[in-house]
Amino acid sequence: MNRTRAPALSLRGIRKTYGSGAGEVRALDGVDLDLPPGSFVSVEGPSGCGKTTLLNLLGLLDVPSEGTVAWDGAPVGSLPERERARRRLTGVGFIFQRFYLLPTLTAEENVALPMRGADRKAADRTTRARALLDSVGLSGRRASRPHQLSGGEEQRVAIARALANEPGLLLADEPTGELDRANTESVLDLLVEAQHSTGSTLVLVTHNPAVARRANRHLTMADGRIVSDVREP
Ligand SMILES: Nc1ncnc2c1ncn2[C@@H]1O[C@H](COP(=O)(O)OP(=O)(O)O)[C@@H](O)[C@H]1O
Ligand SMILES: [Mg+2]
Secondary structure, eight states: OOOOOOOOEEEEEEEEEESOGGGOEEEEEEEEEEEOTTOEEEEEOOTTSSHHHHHHHHTTSSOOSEEEEEETTEEOTTSOHHHHHHHHHHHEEEEETTOOOOTTSOHHHHHHHHHHHSSOOHHHHHHHHHHHHHHTTOGGGTTOOGGGSOHHHHHHHHHHHHTTTOOSEEEEESTTTTOOHHHHHHHHHHHHHHHHHHTOEEEEEOSOHHHHTTSSEEEEEETTEEEEEEEOO
């Protein structure tokens, strides 16, 4: 299986509302954004400003109320759910603040899980899951279950899992939000290394300015809009 090439992502005129009438919430309120393949972008902004909603649209977990999401220039909104699911599985790696490892599976089984839906033989899945755990410094914890791991270790397992199908797009939603400083550094190093070595696009939502500084483009959101977009020279 080949690594999925990073797609060029574009958002045009995006609005996303939840609920209706008096209870209506505008999570995104007019977002236009282009992310060339291989972008490394941070997203900052106060709680509730739409960061997670933006990630969910980029990663095909959700659809906008208005506007167009395109991968490589082709709108993805009208694709059948089956095709969207296939692209999510093989093309997108998600990393969440709360890790979301499956509690009954070992570290190795958690990492191997996304490969079951992709075209990969069982023996290859095991070999690759072990190599991925090695690469995040957890070769000794293959058989551990999430409750036996520290938060930093759980997040490293989650990163290995996100990389399992060699996605072109990595979406990390406050991945260091529950970690101490030492673990924040190591998790960040792993994400940056994954982005550099594979040329994937990495979108990193964070409240931590030191974390955001590692990116080479910096978006700030407020009230469902992108209010600042700064590229490093
Ligand atoms: N599934 C949902 N149903 C209703 N409202 C939602 C839902 N998801 C998000 N929201 C609302 O949309 C706004 C943006 O949320 P979110 O994208 O999660 O913000 P952030 O990640 O920046 O904290 C918030 O007001 C939030 O309460
Ligand atoms: Mg969020």
